[in-house]
Amino acid sequence: MHLAFVTVVLAAVLVPSLANFGGDIATNVTQSQFECAVNYGWQFVIVRSYHSYGAPDTNAPIALAAAKAAGIQYRDVYHFPCLTVDPIQQVTDNVNAVGASNFGTLWFDIEVNPSPGCGWADPMTNCNFLQSMIQAGNNLGLTMGVYSSAYEWNIVMGNCTAGAEANLPLWYAHFDNTKSFNDFSPFGHWQQPAMKQYTDADASATLCGFSADGDWYPN
Template sequence: MIISIVNYLMKSLSIFLQIFAIAALIFSTVSLIGLDSAPAVAFQSNFDCLKSAGYSFANVRAFSLEGIDLDLSVKDTLIYAKRAGLKTELFIRPCRGKSAKLQIDAVVLVIANQYYDRFWLFLEDNPNPGCTWGNDHKANCDYVKEMLAQLKYFQTPAGIQTSDRFYRQIFGSQGCDLSQYPLIYSHNDASPSFDDYTAFGGWSAPYGKVFQNNVTLCNLTISKVYEKEFKSSNLLIE
């Protein structure tokens, strides 16, 4: 009888540990991307709070008006995030009507890449006047590749954030081969997994997924991303 009870308890403990391990794995892969609130209102306590909540990286918007003006408070925001123990990254939403090269220069020459690990191009609609994508899909592709070439010139790791819908809208049916860069795709289904992913644009597998937008956490408005690290050289360009 005692042996049966011990075996039952050991089996129960084993199941519990397996569930705990799975939960810990899932939780550890949930991170945050983007700060939709103005970085000027962010404080060290905001990022300490995010770190305590289990988040692992902060991807900070570099332009205050999406391709118009560099937000000079971004450096302080990155420093806060680093001090909290978060991995730091930057993103911009390109303004199609402005120089591709100069938009990269405006960020990289002001904010040294020692403050962030990767520079993401957020390829979706830009509603600002003069910033919308044109109908010349090849020209759009050349424009993005010019941005990426400038990042390569500065030896800055780059990545692409987009969705299947916006990718096709910007580059058309012929597409634009950017698959050498890691991809974060968008699908606001509140599910931290890649189960919904359908290959597009040459990416056989994604690097991350934005799965929830406009979440208020630690007095900041953020979007959440599920990220899974890959060792494949065509996904991690360092």
């Protein structure tokens, strides 16, 4: 992601009052590396589970298992959609590859897709595609959310309100290195975010020998 837990209502995953600092990853991370991150305060992790080029990320089940073994209780996944793969099929493939019981929330990563043959189309088409993925997730009984930034959302989705109208929580990106929502400006009809990606280079992950974005949500 520039990429890149928490379920809001603020309900299913956002409840634990102390679980407010962690990161998202797009590579494999070992148990010992996760244990190191826990020592620096990580309480949750979000693992890429679907590639931008239209296939499940085979590292995801391994990383999720390592995070669980390291004592990270809250584990989510993020899905980078490919417009040319059937929306129902790709959500189903993702969940089958990871295992629905191995994660809390599936976050749809909405940003410009650089992979050949998988790029987004016009905002209306893209919005309808997102609605189809959300419906697929509902059919599978998933807890879902949306990851994006105001800039990326406006480019890809325009005035689309599908995520907010489906009551999906928003995880937004703004690399100001600040654990605060004071910088947030509404977009996509979301008036309040659930979580923030505040840096694309989490310092504790670097010290532990892996790369991760830093994420935060308030108690």
